[in-house]
Amino acid sequence: MQSDCEPDRPAHPGVFPTLEARKSDHQPAGCSVDFPVSVVLPAGGTGERTGLLTPKQFCSFLGRPLISYTVQAFERVPWIQCMVVVVAKENVDLMTDIIQRFQHRKVRVVPGGSTRHRSICNGVLALGEGEEEERPKVVIIHDAVRPFVEEDFLYKIAMAAKEQGAAGAIRPLVSTVIATTQEGYLDHSLERAKYRASEMPQGFTYDVIYQAYQRCSESDFEFGTECLHLALQYCGTNAKLLQGPPTLWKVTYKRDLAAAESIIKGGSAQAVTLADALQKAVGALDTELDVIPDLKGENARYLLKESNFIQVSVNGSSLSEVETLLRDLEAVNRAVLHPLVVIWMHLSTSDELSVSCRAAEPAAIMDLASAAKLQNILVYGIQLHQSKDAELWERSVLKVAEITSALIRERSPALVGQLLQA
Numbered sequence: 001m002q003s004d005c006e007p008d009r010p011a012h013p014g015v016f017p018t019l020e021a022r023k024s025d026h027q028p029a030g031c032s033v034d035f036p037v038s039v040v041l042p043a044g045g046t047g048e049r050t051g052l053l054t055p056k057q058f059c060s061f062l063g064r065p066l067i068s069y070t071v072q073a074f075e076r077v078p079w080i081q082c083m084v085v086v087v088a089k090e091n092v093d094l095m096t097d098i099i100q101r102f103q104h105r106k107v108r109v110v111p112g113g114s115t116r117h118r119s120i121c122n123g124v125l126a127l128g129e130g131e132e133e134e135r136p137k138v139v140i141i142h143d144a145v146r147p148f149v150e151e152d153f154l155y156k157i158a159m160a161a162k163e164q165g166a167a168g169a170i171r172p173l174v175s176t177v178i179a180t181t182q183e184g185y186l187d188h189s190l191e192r193a194k195y196r197a198s199e200m201p202q203g204f205t206y207d208v209i210y211q212a213y214q215r216c217s218e219s220d221f222e223f224g225t226e227c228l229h230l231a232l233q234y235c236g237t238n239a240k241l242l243q244g245p246p247t248l249w250k251v252t253y254k255r256d257l258a259a260a261e262s263i264i265k266g267g268s269a270q271a272v273t274l275a276d277a278l279q280k281a282v283g284a285l286d287t288e289l290d291v292i293p294d295l296k297g298e299n300a301r302y303l304l305k306e307s308n309f310i311q312v313s314v315n316g317s318s319l320s321e322v323e324t325l326l327r328d329l330e331a332v333n334r335a336v337l338h339p340l341v342v343i344w345m346h347l348s349t350s351d352e353l354s355v356s357c358r359a360a361e362p363a364a365i366m367d368l369a370s371a372a373k374l375q376n377i378l379v380y381g382i383q384l385h386q387s388k389d390a391e392l393w394e395r396s397v398l399k400v401a402e403i404t405s406a407l408i409r410e411r412s413p414a415l416v417g418q419l420l421q422a
């Protein structure tokens with residue numbers, strides 16, 4: 001949100017410690033993780049089952065390839081150190097171009113192999129190329145064609161993997177699993193209640209997944225589909241299984257591409273809806289404000305203006321967009337003459353938030369705000385629930401606009417770091 005209103009508080013001239021330096025004594029926002037975590041995104045397949053010539057991970061929605069949505073989901077998680085995207089040799093340049101075009105951070109590309117296990121193994125080896133102390137404690141492995149992954153579940157997988165050595169996402173089976181005879185008849189059926197579908201993300205301590213790939217057989221590399229099995233078979237590590245949300249599904253068939261497209265379009269429509277609604281609501285107030293959903297692309301111009309911002313984080317369960325914005329402000333190294341107001345708009349659509357993150361949120365925004373205040377940036381939070389009741393939603397948005405306008409006008413130090421309820 002940009003305002004031309006002049007600040008009514010004296011500026012705080014002077015050099016401020018960098019955001020990075022301060023972060024060392026601040027837990028990262030959102031879910032806090034105190035050990036290095038890296039990610040391997042296998043994306044070296046051809047997507048034959050979609051029947052398309054373009055591998056499904058490179059199919060575009062709203063001008064952005066599917067894999068870019070997955071990378072974006074991970075780069076928004078502040079406690080993830082780096083990502084390795086594993087693509088077929090012939091797609092290395094394409095993937096490099098996607099990273100540049102969409103300004104992805106913390107990600108590098110390595111060539112894949114003829115099978116998924118070979119690709120994942122290449123990714124794990126790439127994470128181990130540096131000095132021993134640079135290696136991650138935990139490696140999260142996640143199919144690049146599962147774009148709807150949330151920080152709070154990644155947090156659970158990472159914590160369980162650190163404790164147990166391996167952890168994996170599971171979902172209830174929808175259909176019963178049966179074994180067939182060679183002639184195509186029923187041999188026997190499995191008791192469905194005893195089985196689960198193995199999904200992604202999965203997490204492993206670096207040592208476990210590295211050793212598993214060092215010891216597994218050629219047959220595993222050629223025909224295997226389950227990393228958790230390798231950890232058990234070759235490292236004696238029994239993975240902790242965590243039931244994940246239904247959003248973890250894998251894009252496999254053409255119909256899955258259509259489903260992914262409608263979710264992506266729905267999600268961005270939601271962001272636009274909120275931004276539009278806020279724009280209308282604040283327009284009715286006494287302050288000339290613009291609502292900007294992010295500071296990417298042409299919105300980056302706001303970084304260089306003496307302005308106030310609103311950051312619309314649609315259904316974000318973490319503060320990482322605000323962290324990114326504060327880092328961008330830091331990067332432009334602008335002499336902050338007037339207190340900037342940054343408002344984290346937390347639109348929660350799901351009723352439950354994982355306890356680990358919900359409890360961490362107020363503390364996380366306070367932490368972030370304390371660090372930002374040293375840069376003369378005032379961070380406030382407003383939480384609103386995406387109500388399906390149009391009237392209620394309209395009232396919430398108006399309330400948000402009033403609170404926003406007051407925060408920008410008053411710049412109350414007492415409310416800095418608070419999560420206000422609209």
Ligand SMILES: Nc1ccn([C@@H]2O[C@H](COP(=O)(O)OP(=O)(O)OP(=O)(O)O)[C@@H](O)[C@H]2O)c(=O)n1
Nearest residue numbers: 042043044045046047048049114115116119144
């Ligand atoms: N040699 C391979 C094969 C698959 N994958 C990746 O593993 C994930 C899950 O595999 P799958 O859904 O089977 O993808 P494809 O192999 O591309 O699909 P298909 O079997 O239909 O060709 C995908 O992100 C895929 O790109 C990979 O990195 N390297």
Ligand SMILES: O=P(O)(O)OC[C@@H](O)[C@@H](O)[C@@H](O)CO
Nearest residue numbers: 116143198199200225226227
């Ligand atoms: O078998 P595919 O290559 O289609 O997909 C890989 C899946 O098997 C895998 O992602 C999960 O089952 C978890 O291991």
